[in-house]
Amino acid sequence: MIRHSGNKESATDALLSLKHISVEFDGFKAVNDVTTSIAPHEIHFFIGPNGAGKTTLLDVICGKTKPSAGEVDYADIGNILKLKEFEIVKKGICRKFQVPSTFVNLSVYDNMRIALNHDKSVFGSLFMRKRYLDTRKIYEVLNLVGLDKKSKERAKSLSHGEKQWLEIAMLLVEEPKLLLLDEPVAGMGQAETEKTARILEEIKDRCAVAVVEHDMNFVKSIADDVTVMHEGAILTEGTANEVMQNKKVQEVYLGRGEEQHA
Numbered sequence: 065m066i067r068h069s070g071n072k073e074s075a076t077d078a079l080l081s082l083k084h085i086s087v088e089f090d091g092f093k094a095v096n097d098v099t100t101s102i103a104p105h106e107i108h109f110f111i112g113p114n115g116a117g118k119t120t121l122l123d124v125i126c127g128k129t130k131p132s133a134g135e136v137d138y139a140d141i142g143n144i145l146k147l148k149e150f151e152i153v154k155k156g157i158c159r160k161f162q163v164p165s166t167f168v169n170l171s172v173y174d175n176m177r178i179a180l181n182h183d184k185s186v187f188g189s190l191f192m193r194k195r196y197l198d199t200r201k202i203y204e205v206l207n208l209v210g211l212d213k214k215s216k217e218r219a220k221s222l223s224h225g226e227k228q229w230l231e232i233a234m235l236l237v238e239e240p241k242l243l244l245l246d247e248p249v250a251g252m253g254q255a256e257t258e259k260t261a262r263i264l265e266e267i268k269d270r271c272a273v274a275v276v277e278h279d280m281n282f283v284k285s286i287a288d289d290v291t292v293m294h295e296g297a298i299l300t301e302g303t304a305n306e307v308m309q310n311k312k313v314q315e316v317y318l319g320r321g322e323e324q325h326a
């Protein structure tokens with residue numbers, strides 16, 4: 065975790081720095097002058113009420129949405145706003161969206177082979193470039209997410225949680241430096257949520273993880289750093305305990321009932 069003495073802009077050890085980011089949709093400011101940073105190998109959560117601008121921030125980081133103002137400095141590359149989405153992926157920022165992106169009729173293993181080849185053409189990946197596939201690497205990552213024994217099963221036969229872990233594994237074989245996850249435990253029961261927490265803790269040896277999340281028990285269990293957003297701006301930042309004790313956070317988010325966090 066980076067501690068910034070009140071000024072995240074000066075964090076020189078950051079993997080990614082958002083500097084004065086604003087995003088407007090038809091004159092509406094969804095994100096308003098956000099400055100924060102993500103350290104290498106940390107699990108950094110973005111929390112806050114619905115519509116606070118959390119997902120929009122992830123969209124900015126992965127290049128899906130271009131901000132109206134600000135800079136996104138990343139690793140030794142500098143400002144990545146000039147890059148296209150696929151170029152940002154190649155630089156090591158990988159995003160898991162809430163919409164599933166596996167090939168449901170293919171096996172877990174074949175999904176991994178496609179991901180490893182950065183080639184979404186099923187036939188190109190499965191047959192023509194076969195000799196380049198790295199089976200050991202695939203099994204090593206499948207083992208990390210607990211799916212190595214299910215490598216031959218079709219993706220559609222996996223449980224909800226297993227599907228999410230497969231998608232995470234498909235990103236991990238690309239060896240990202242920063243993994244972006246949008247509500248990774250949505251729809252999971254307690255056991256799957258806890259397993260996801262253990263997986264993310266292992267992943268952070270390899271890369272930083274930025275997560276948009278509403279499940280506060282999940283946040284508390286693994287967060288290194290938490291940014292609380294409200295109405296497009298940062299309300300406060302700190303450890304999970306620090307932000308949960310913050311009166312403003314309790315007022316605008318935590319104290320508003322479970323339906324807000326669903």
Ligand SMILES: Nc1ncnc2c1ncn2[C@@H]1O[C@H](COP(=O)(O)OP(=O)(O)OP(=O)(O)O)[C@@H](O)[C@H]1O
Nearest residue numbers: 089090094112113114115116117118119120121276
């Ligand atoms: N493409 C878009 N066009 C217009 N408005 C948008 C667009 N994307 C997001 N917004 C608006 O921007 C605001 C922030 O949305 P965002 O999805 O980032 O919030 P969030 O904090 O992720 O919320 P949630 O927890 O509900 O996912 C919302 O008011 C939303 O309606």
